[in-house]
Amino acid sequence: MRDGVRLNATVYRPQSQMGRRPVIFTLTPYISDSYHDRALYFARHGYVYVLVDARGRGNSEGRFEPGANEAKDGHDVVEWLAGQAWSNGKVAMWGGSYAGFDQWATLKEFPPHLATIVPAAAAQWGVDFPLQNGVFGSYNIQWLTYTSGVTPNSHLFNEDSFWRQRFHEMYVRHVPFAKLDSISGNRSTVWGLWLQHPTTDDYWKSMAPTPDDYRRIGIPVLTITGDYDADQLGAMTYYRRHMRYGTPAAKAQHYLIIGPWDHAGTRTPNADVGGLHFGSASVLDLNALHTAWYDWTMKNGPKPEFLKNRVAYYVTGADTWKYADSLEAIAPARHRLYLASGAEGANGVFHSGHLVDQAAAVAPPDHFVYDPLDTLPGSLEMAEIKNYLTDERGALNLFGDGLIYHSAPFSEDTEISGYLSLTLWASLDVPDADFRDRV
Numbered sequence: 001m002r003d004g005v006r007l008n009a010t011v012y013r014p015q016s017q018m019g020r021r022p023v024i025f026t027l028t029p030y031i032s033d034s035y036h037d038r039a040l041y042f043a044r045h046g047y048v049y050v051l052v053d054a055r056g057r058g059n060s061e062g063r064f065e066p067g068a069n070e071a072k073d074g075h076d077v078v079e080w081l082a083g084q085a086w087s088n089g090k091v092a093m094w095g096g097s098y099a100g101f102d103q104w105a106t107l108k109e110f111p112p113h114l115a116t117i118v119p120a121a122a123a124q125w126g127v128d129f130p131l132q133n134g135v136f137g138s139y140n141i142q143w144l145t146y147t148s149g150v151t152p153n154s155h156l157f158n159e160d161s162f163w164r165q166r167f168h169e170m171y172v173r174h175v176p177f178a179k180l181d182s183i184s185g186n187r188s189t190v191w192g193l194w195l196q197h198p199t200t201d202d203y204w205k206s207m208a209p210t211p212d213d214y215r216r217i218g219i220p221v222l223t224i225t226g227d228y229d230a231d232q233l234g235a236m237t238y239y240r241r242h243m244r245y246g247t248p249a250a251k252a253q254h255y256l257i258i259g260p261w262d263h264a265g266t267r268t269p270n271a272d273v274g275g276l277h278f279g280s281a282s283v284l285d286l287n288a289l290h291t292a293w294y295d296w297t298m299k300n301g302p303k304p305e306f307l308k309n310r311v312a313y314y315v316t317g318a319d320t321w322k323y324a325d326s327l328e329a330i331a332p333a334r335h336r337l338y339l340a341s342g343a344e345g346a347n348g349v350f351h352s353g354h355l356v357d358q359a360a361a362v363a364p365p366d367h368f369v370y371d372p373l374d375t376l377p378g379s380l381e382m383a384e385i386k387n388y389l390t391d392e393r394g395a396l397n398l399f400g401d402g403l404i405y406h407s408a409p410f411s412e413d414t415e416i417s418g419y420l421s422l423t424l425w426a427s428l429d430v431p432d433a434d435f436r437d438r439v
Contacts, residue, residue: 001055001062001072001073001076002072002076005055005060005061005062006060006061007052007053007054007055007060007061007062007073007077008032008052008053008058008059008060009025009032009050009051009052009053009077010032010033010039010050010051010052011048011049011050011086012039012040012042012043012048012049012050012051013043013048013086014043014044014046014047014048017048017086019088020085020086020087020088020089021046021047021048021086021087021088022047022048022087022088022090022091022092022115022294022298022299023047023048023049023050023081023082023084023086023087023090023091023092024042024047024048024049024050024091024092024093024094024294025049025050025051025052025077025078025081025091025092025093025094026038026039026050026051026052026093026094026095026099026102027052027054027070027073027074027077027093027095027099027102027106028051028052028053028054028057028095028098028099028102029053029054029057029064029066029098029147030057030098030146030147030152031053031057031058031151031152032051032052032053032058033051033058034152035051035095036051038094038287039051041287042094042287042290042291042294045291046299047294048086048087050081052077054069054070054073054102055069055073056150057147057150058150059150064147065190065193066098066130066144066147066190067101067105067125067207068207070101070102070105070106070207071105071106071108071109071207072109074093074102074103074105074106074109074111075106075109075110075111076111077106078091078106078111078113078114079111079112079113081113082112082113089113090113090115090298091111091113091114091115092114092115092116092117092118092294092297092298093106093114093116093117093118093119094118094290095119095120096119096120096121096122096224096263096266096267097120097121097122097123097231097263098123100119100120100121100122100123100231100234100235101119101122101123101124101125101207101234103117103118103119103122104117104119104122104124104208104209104238105207105208107209107213107217107219107221108208108209108210108213110213110216114219115219115220115297115298116219116220116221116222116293116294116297116298117219117221117222118221118222118224118290118293119221119222119223119224119235119238120223120224120225120235120266120267120286121224121225121226121229121230121231121232121234121235121263121266121267122223122231122234122235122238123231123234124208124231124233124234124235124237124238125204125207125208126197126200126201126203126204126205126207126208127200127204127208127233127234127237128230128231128232128233128234128237129231129234130143130194131194131198131200132233134198134199134200136177136194136195136198138163138167138170138177138180140191140194141180141181141184141186141189141191142157142163142184143157144181144186144189144190144191145157145184145186145189148186148188148189149188160384161384163184164382164384165382166180166183166184167180168382169183170183174372174373177195178192178195208238209238209241211241211244211245212245214241214242214244214245214246215245215246215247217242217246217247217250218247218249218250219253219297220253220254220255220293220296220297221242221253221254221255222254222255222256222257222293223235223238223239223254223255223256223257224256224257224259224266224286225256225257225258225259225266226258226259226260226261226262226263226265226266227258227259227260227261227314227316228260228261228262228263228265228273228274228389229261229262229263229265229266230262230263231263239254239256240327242254243326243327252310254310255307255310255311255312256310256311256312256327257312257313258311258312258313258314259282259284259313259314260273260276260278260282260314260316261273261282262274266286267286268286269282269283269284269286270283271283273389274386274387274388274389274390275386275387275388275389275390275391276389276390278314278316278319279319280319281314281319281320281321282314282319284306289304289306292304292305292306306321308323309323309324309325310324310325310326311323311324311325311326311327311329311330313330335357336357337355337356337357338355338356338357338358338359339353339354339355339366339405340353340354340355340356340363340405341353341354341363341366341405345366345367346366346403346404346405347366347368347402347403347404348402348404349396349404352404352405352406353366353403353404353405353406354405354406354407355405355406355407366403368402368403
């Protein structure tokens with residue numbers, strides 16, 4: 001790297017390679033060996049594939065500070081790869097989640113030999129990870145433990161019973177959130193540093209492209225996310241900002257795929273997600289699609305057949321894919337919904353209020369008093385919930401607690417999309433400071 005730190009790269013080359021080839025690489029904190037199968041796949045399909053351990057992880061030198069060094073390191077890796085004897089000078093990236101963030105971070109440094117990026121489920125620091133709307137999650141210390149030191153720590157990371165026990169202990173003992181690292185037994189992380197940045201300040205903003213960066217983008221981009229992707233907000237924020245600030249020519253070669261997938265499914269689709277089952281059309285061969293994309297952008301091949309328009313989205317129930325020129329073209333109409341409740345208010349799942357499309361008569365406001373010492377749902381915190389999209393125990397535990405509104409019959413000419421709750425929250429006209437004080 002430009003500061004003398006050496007990163008470890010594991011290179012996979014086609015056995016029958018003759019001459020120079022395009023190069024694909026992944027920059028990862030999860031240890032390069034974890035992507036061995038992907039590397040084999042792309043090397044067997046005509047590309048040199050390189051797995052690079054992030055600074056301070058695996059066999060790479062330096063200190064790992066999540067998100068802080070990937071932009072410059074990514075740039076330097078691109079240019080190093082472009083100069084190798086087995087490279088033809090065209091370099092692309094692959095990966096999701098953290099490795100999706102890496103791609104946007106590298107792109108904003110504009111390395112001359114970067115030909116394309118294909119970010120899947122890309123996290124955006126300060127937007128959806130490690131904090132969202134100014135709120136950190138307990139999962140952060142679990143992830144930091146996964147990426148502590150130089151080894152994977154995957155068994156500890158996946159030991160859900162341990163983490164549920166630690167989080168529950170903090171909850172019932174009323175331990176300050178800042179001490180979660182001591183509760184979990186891992187104080188060798190950047191936990192304290194993160195908590196010094198509770199808003200989307202310059203520390204987080206420095207890791208993402210600026211409006212001027214978006215205006216400079218000139219390479220093809222393929223964004224992939226899912227309906228149940230935990231980093232959907234990050235992926236869509238990158239996409240929307242590029243659509244807002246990018247040039248017409250650049251936006252025309254930015255494609256978006258939204259499937260019925262969870263976070264992992266944005267790289268390896270599965271028809272079963274959180275208790276829901278989708279049809280066979282939902283299980284795309286994303287390795288094949290990536291290969292077609294790289295062939296198009298780096299080998300002058302045809303555009304992938306699947307990309308019939310700039311936005312591809314899966315329609316649940318119909319088990320089919322539809323296409324649009326833009327997100328706005330998918331649902332051109334907007335509907336204003338109103339919160340309404342009867343005499344009993346909206347204080348529980350069994351006596352909830354309604355979302356209606358007509359303004360109700362003036363009524364007293366609903367009230368909910370938040371008590372941080374209220375430990376509901378209590379023992380449910382220790383339960384393992386595999387079907388997280390269909391399991392109703394969490395909602396049923398809110399009897400008499402909270403404000404709940406559900407959809408009611410609408411007028412015949414009103415069509416409500418499946419993103420009702422997102423639309424509702426985005427439409428609440430509450431000043432940010434007041435919102436944070438009340439929730």
